[in-house]
Amino acid sequence: MTGSLRAHPGRRCAGTVLALLPALLATTVPASAVQGELEEVTTLRFEGNDVFSDRALRASIMTRSTDCRHWLLSVFCWSGSSFAIDEHFLGPREFERDVVRLRLFYYRHGYREALIEPSLDRNGDGVGITFHIEEGRPVLIDSLAFNGLDPPGDLDLLDDLPVGAGDPLDQLVLGAARDSLTIRLRNAGYAHAEVLLDILIPAAQPYGARVNFDVFKGAPARFGAISIEGNERVDQGVILGMIPFREGSTYDADLVFQARRNLYGMEVFSNVAVTEELDAQPDSVIPVSITVVEGDIHRYRAGGGWSTADCVNGEASWTSRNFSGGGRRLQFLGRLSNILNSPLNSTLCRDAGTGPYGRYNWSLSAQFSQPRLFSLRTTFAANVFWERQSLPDLFVRQSLGVDLSVTRGGAQGRAQTIFFQPTTGKLDAADIFFCSSFLVCDFEGIEVLQRSNWLSPVGIRLAHEEIGQGIGAAARYSLIAEIEHASRLTGSDFAYNLAVGEASGTREFLEGWVLAGRVRGGWLGAGGFGALGREVGSEIAHPQKRFYSGGATSVRGFAHNQLGPRVLFVDVETLLAPGDGGPAACTPEQIIEYTCDPRTLGDDRFTSNPTGGSRLVEGNVEVRFPLSSADWQGTLFLDFGQVWSDDSSRDLARLEWAPGMGVRYFTAIGPLRLDVAYRLSGGEEQRVLTSGIRPYHSDVDHDEARLAAAPDFVRSGRLEILPHPVLYGESADWSLSRLQLHLSLGQVF
Numbered sequence: 074m075t076g077s078l079r080a081h082p083g084r085r086c087a088g089t090v091l092a093l094l095p096a097l098l099a100t101t102v103p104a105s106a107v108q109g110e111l112e113e114v115t116t117l118r119f120e121g122n123d124v125f126s127d128r129a130l131r132a133s134i135m136t137r138s139t140d141c142r143h144w145l146l147s148v149f150c151w152s153g154s155s156f157a158i159d160e161h162f163l164g165p166r167e168f169e170r171d172v173v174r175l176r177l178f179y180y181r182h183g184y185r186e187a188l189i190e191p192s193l194d195r196n197g198d199g200v201g202i203t204f205h206i207e208e209g210r211p212v213l214i215d216s217l218a219f220n221g222l223d224p225p226g227d228l229d230l231l232d233d234l235p236v237g238a239g240d241p242l243d244q245l246v247l248g249a250a251r252d253s254l255t256i257r258l259r260n261a262g263y264a265h266a267e268v269l270l271d272i273l274i275p276a277a278q279p280y281g282a283r284v285n286f287d288v289f290k291g292a293p294a295r296f297g298a299i300s301i302e303g304n305e306r307v308d309q310g311v312i313l314g315m316i317p318f319r320e321g322s323t324y325d326a327d328l329v330f331q332a333r334r335n336l337y338g339m340e341v342f343s344n345v346a347v348t349e350e351l352d353a354q355p356d357s358v359i360p361v362s363i364t365v366v367e368g369d370i371h372r373y374r375a376g377g378g379w380s381t382a383d384c385v386n387g388e389a390s391w392t393s394r395n396f397s398g399g400g401r402r403l404q405f406l407g408r409l410s411n412i413l414n415s416p417l418n419s420t421l422c423r424d425a426g427t428g429p430y431g432r433y434n435w436s437l438s439a440q441f442s443q444p445r446l447f448s449l450r451t452t453f454a455a456n457v458f459w460e461r462q463s464l465p466d467l468f469v470r471q472s473l474g475v476d477l478s479v480t481r482g483g484a485q486g487r488a489q490t491i492f493f494q495p496t497t498g499k500l501d502a503a504d505i506f507f508c509s510s511f512l513v514c515d516f517e518g519i520e521v522l523q524r525s526n527w528l529s530p531v532g533i534r535l536a537h538e539e540i541g542q543g544i545g546a547a548a549r550y551s552l553i554a555e556i557e558h559a560s561r562l563t564g565s566d567f568a569y570n571l572a573v574g575e576a577s578g579t580r581e582f583l584e585g586w587v588l589a590g591r592v593r594g595g596w597l598g599a600g601g602f603g604a605l606g607r608e609v610g611s612e613i614a615h616p617q618k619r620f621y622s623g624g625a626t627s628v629r630g631f632a633h634n635q636l637g638p639r640v641l642f643v644d645v646e647t648l649l650a651p652g653d654g655g656p657a658a659c660t661p662e663q664i665i666e667y668t669c670d671p672r673t674l675g676d677d678r679f680t681s682n683p684t685g686g687s688r689l690v691e692g693n694v695e696v697r698f699p700l701s702s703a704d705w706q707g708t709l710f711l712d713f714g715q716v717w718s719d720d721s722s723r724d725l726a727r728l729e730w731a732p733g734m735g736v737r738y739f740t741a742i743g744p745l746r747l748d749v750a751y752r753l754s755g756g757e758e759q760r761v762l763t764s765g766i767r768p769y770h771s772d773v774d775h776d777e778a779r780l781a782a783a784p785d786f787v788r789s790g791r792l793e794i795l796p797h798p799v800l801y802g803e804s805a806d807w808s809l810s811r812l813q814l815h816l817s818l819g820q821v822f
Contacts, residue, residue, distance in 0.1 A: 112163045113199035114138045121206040124184070129584055133178040134171040136202065137161040141701070163200055175204060183211040183241030212242040212274065215281035219254075221288030230257045242272070242282045251286060258290060259326040264351060264359050265291035294324040297353065297360035304365055307341055311400045312363065314445045315339065324359050336365065339444070340394045340402075343368035370395050381816060382624075382633060383434070384422035386410035402442045410434045411463075424633045426465030429502045436460035450482045464634065466682045467506055468616050472498030486538035495529040495564060503616055505762055508792040509640035510684045510718070511613050514765075515791040522602065528615055529565040532557035550578040557618075560600065567615040568600030577822045585699035591822040592692040595620050599687065599719070612719070619685030620716050625815035626822070627691050628714040630731020630752035632813060634683040637716025639757075641679040641799055643671055645764040649782035661783045664766055670797045671761050679761070679801060686716035688723050693821055697737075706737040710821075712750065729754050731813075743819045752811040756803030765789035 117138035119127050131137075141150035142159045149157035172189050179187035186209035194201040217238045219231060236250040251268045258266035271285040296318050301309050315335040318328045329347055336345045344366040353360050370393060377387035388408040396403040414422050414431045425431055438458040446453040456476040463469040474496025482488045500523040507522050508514035534555045540548070553575045559565035577591035599614035623631030648659045648671060659669035671679075691714030700707050712731045717723050733750030767789040769779055778787045804810045 112195070114161050114163050114202060115196075115199040116194075116201040116203075118201070118203045119206060120203060122208065124208055124211075125178075125182070126583070130175065130178065130204070132584075134174050135167045136164070136171050138202070139199070163202075168202075172204075175206070179206075179208065181244045183213070183243050184208050185212055186210060210280055212280055212282050214238050214240050214242055214284050215278070216283045218284070219286045219288060221290065230254060230261070236284075242274075242284070247272075247284065254286065254288070256326065258288070259324075262293045262295075262323045262325065263290045264294035264324045264326070264349070265356055267291075292357045294357045294359050296320055296322050296324055297350075297358040300360070300362045302362070302364045303367070305367055306370060307365070307367060307395055307400070308398060311395075311398070312336065312365065314449060315400070316363075317449060329361070332363070335449075336363075339400050341368065341370065341400065342366060378818075379421070380818070381422060381424040383410040384414040384417060384425040385412040387412070396441075400444050402440075402444075404440045406436075406438045406440065408436045424465065426463055429469050430463045430465040430467075432463070432469075434460075434462050436462070446479065448481075452480045452482075454478045454480070463502075464616075464621075466680060467634070467685075468503035469501040470498050470617065471501075472496050474498070486536075486540070488536045490534040490536075491532075492534065493529070493531045493563075495527065497525055497527050499523065499525045500616070504792060505640060505642055505682050506616050506684055507613075509682070509760060509762060509794070510616075510619075510638075512794075513613070514793065517790075522613070526566040527564055528559065528567050528617070529563045530557040530559040530569075530571075531563050532571075548578065548580040550576075552576050567602055567613065567618075569614055569618055570598040570600075571618060572596045587695075587697040589695040589697060589820075589822070590693065593689070594691075595689040597687040614685075614687065616685060619687065620689035621683055621685050622689060622691050622714045622716050625746075625748065625817040627693075628712040628729060628731055629710070629733055629748050629750035629815055629821075630712060630729065630811070630813050635681065636714060636729055637689075638684045638686050638718040639681050639759055640684055641759050641761045641801055642682055643674065643679050643761060643763050645766055645788070646780060646782050647674070647678050648763060649780065657782070661766060661786045664763070664793070667793070667796055669763075669795050671763075671795055672797055672799055674799075676801055679799065681759070681801065684718070686718045688717040690715055690725070690728070695821070700736070704739050706739070706744070708735045708737065708748075709733075710735070710748070710750075737820070746815070746817050746819065746821075748815045748817075750813050750815070752813060755806075755811075756800045758798040759801050760798050761795040762792050763795060765791045765793040 114136065115138060117131070117136065119130050122130060139158060139160045141147055142157055146154075146157035168191070172191055175189045176187060179185075179189075188207040188209065190205040190207075192203045192205060194203070214236070215238065217236065222228070222230065231254070234250045234253060235246050240246070247270060251270050255266055255268045258268070267289045269287040269289070271287055273283040273285075275281070275283070298320055299313070299316065301312050304312060316332045317335065318325065318332070326349075329349060333345055333347045336342055336347075342365045346362075346364040348362045348364070350360045350362065372392045372394065373390070374392075375387070375389040377385070379385050386409065388406065390404055390406040392402065392404040394400075394402055411422075411425055411431060411434050414425045418425060418427055418431060436458060437460070438456055440456045441454065443453040445451070454477075457474075458476070459473045461469070461471045474494060476492065476494045478490050478492040480488055480490040503523055504516070504519045507519050513519055513522060532555060534553070536554075537552045539550045553573075555571075555573045557569075557571040559570075560568040573593070573595040575591065575593040577589075579587050579589040581587050597614055597619060599612045602613040621634040621637060622628055623636035624633040628636050645664065648664065648669060649657050649661065651657050652673070658671055658673050663669040691712075693710060693712050695708050695710040697706055697708045699705070710733055712733070713728050715725075715728045717727075730753045731750045732753075733748055735746060735748035737744040737746050739745075765788065766780065766783070766786045769785050769787050774787050780786050780788070802810075
């Protein structure tokens with residue numbers, strides 16, 4: 074093709090296609106393709122395509138080959154079960170049009186000389202189809218110009234456009250670049266901006282194109298009068314307060330979109346229309362009309378679910394979305410979890426905990442939010458809560474508190490939040506944590522730490538999210554940073570400083586293929602305990618604020634919170650009781666004299682308790698790819714991470730690595746995720762705790778306090794750290810015990 078092609082928006086592709094149709098329809102299709110009875114398509118192949126994948130070409134045509142409906146039905150497909158097989162037959166007319174579709178596909182992407190030769194291979198089972206392709210030499214963009222812009226101020230409008238000199242003459246990319254530039258101009262105040270595309274292919278250079286974008290900005294515009302209709306219970310001033318522009322301000326098309334989003338975000342309106350009157354005169358003033366349809370102001374919701382960590386759980390809420398007017402929001406929420414944990418703990422609820430950790434967890438809260446605090450972008454929120462929450466094998470906490478925050482949203486997904494979270498709470502079942510982490514092993518000291526104490530941090534949270542789009546690619550990036558401080562000044566019994574940062578991102582690099590990554594780090598500096606005069610020790614961090622890793626949303630090669638510092642606990646009766654046909658692991662005298670060696674016991678005699686740490690590094694890298702339908706997605710991943718305690722060296726060589734794979738099924742409430750990961754590391758030496766003992770005294774102790782395995786002794790009222798660590802979890806280089814399975818809802822990040 075030579076000569077000049079000038080394209081007007083909305084007409085350039087149609088004109089190109091109409092000009093090409095006679096030549097394309099002249100493509101030879103075997104006569105056998107349009108004769109005979111309906112034939113099953115057994116195979117569909119492409120040969121000679123180097124630039125574009127089979128997947129992209131298959132998506133551009135209508136003909137399909139018979140295939141299994143889903144990989145989960147593969148067994149039935151192999152056995153020939155008809156319900157599992159999605160049969161496709163040769164449609165002669167569609168097959169003929171598919172040759173044209175492939176030719177147009179290449180033409181639109183800059184390969185104007187591509188040749189498509191189909192062939193049919195008939196056999197007793199049906200027909201195999203092969204498209205033989207000669208892609209040819211592409212037409213490249215030799216020169217690229219933007220006419221009508223005023224440098225240097227307008228040059229920023231050209232940043233990151235998806236087109237450049239030397240690229241193939243791809244009409245889809247050129248159209249996207251034109252549309253992007255038009256949107257940018259309208260966001261810069263030019264409400265009537267138009268961008269025309271001019272393409273010239275010289276006859277002397279048929280493989281080079283000169284591309285000009287002719288920009289007509291028009292006059293700068295401002296917003297005109299704003300009219301509102303449809304509101305009955307919501308005051309007009311509330312609606313105007315959610316609009317990010319005023320009459321007379323510089324026109325910005327993106328602000329119109331934000332106005333619609335802000336009004337929907339109030340959750341008061343079932344429908345919102347924000348209409349610009351672009352045809353109004355004079356054209357430099359753009360009136361805006363807003364029409365709303367009010368929905369239910371009050372909402373009642375209830376639901377339930379299941380997970381391995383919370384067992385059967387349910388929640389119910391009542392929400393007023395225009396409480397006392399002004400778009401204020403009030404919500405009462407109740408939640409109950411660990412339902413049926415006792416009978417299901419060994420099967421469906423294995424991560425929900427046992428004993429005190431496996432009892433009902435619950436929470437009751439009242440949440441209030443006030444939009445437009447001093448400005449449109451500032452929101453005040455208060456949450457009063459009363460709850461019981463447990464972290465299996467670590468602690469149980471009952472707390473009453475309030476979460477106060479002020480959030481200021483910014484442009485481009487930025488938000489800054491200042492918060493204050495005074496909470497009074499009581500810890501239970503945390504004796505192992507305090508003994509192993511801070512050497513507070515006597516029950517009197519542990520009781521002081523576990524009684525009702527205040528935890529009152531003040532902090533700031535910064536968040537930034539950016540979403541970019543392009544031809545065949547989409548990207549999302551997120552950055553979060555949070556700093557907390559608690560001390561006597563904030564009314565906290567536990568003093569500490571904490572900093573956490575996280576960066577994550579996803580990017581589509583092939584059609585349907587997404588590269589995703591996340592890295593998270595944290596630092597905790599613990600201070601003293603006892604702002605009210607109850608000094609127990611120094612540098613004691615509340616277990617809720619320490620770092621833990623492992624589980625379905627972090628390093629998936631480990632069970633929940635089982636990566637990082639841990640301590641083993643063995644009941645003293647287990648140490649003193651005779652083994653299977655052999656002597657006891659320890660004598661009472663060895664326990665008292667601190668010489669007991671528990672290394673003869675098997676792993677099943679210990680419970681592994683996470684103690685958390687003060688330093689954290691963890692991350693994930695995933696490749697997500699499509700499966701047989703849009704509802705299914707596969708993934709390959711590599712997770713890494715480590716948690717370090719205060720007294721250990723932060724050596725990155727100790728990072729744990731866990732490769733794995735998984736599958737997601739997309740439901741109405743999010744992707745249902747099944748992941749299996751393999752832990753590369755073997756066992757690890759861990760400290761061992763047990764109950765201390767002392768001789769029985771008849772004048773002090775009750776008979777029922779005697780130990781069954783050693784009746785002359787009773788528990789001493791403190792925990793003891795045994796002198797010999799135990800190699801726990803040791804396995805061969807390849808062992809099924811290193812596999813970890815996770816079933817959960819939602820992506821990892």
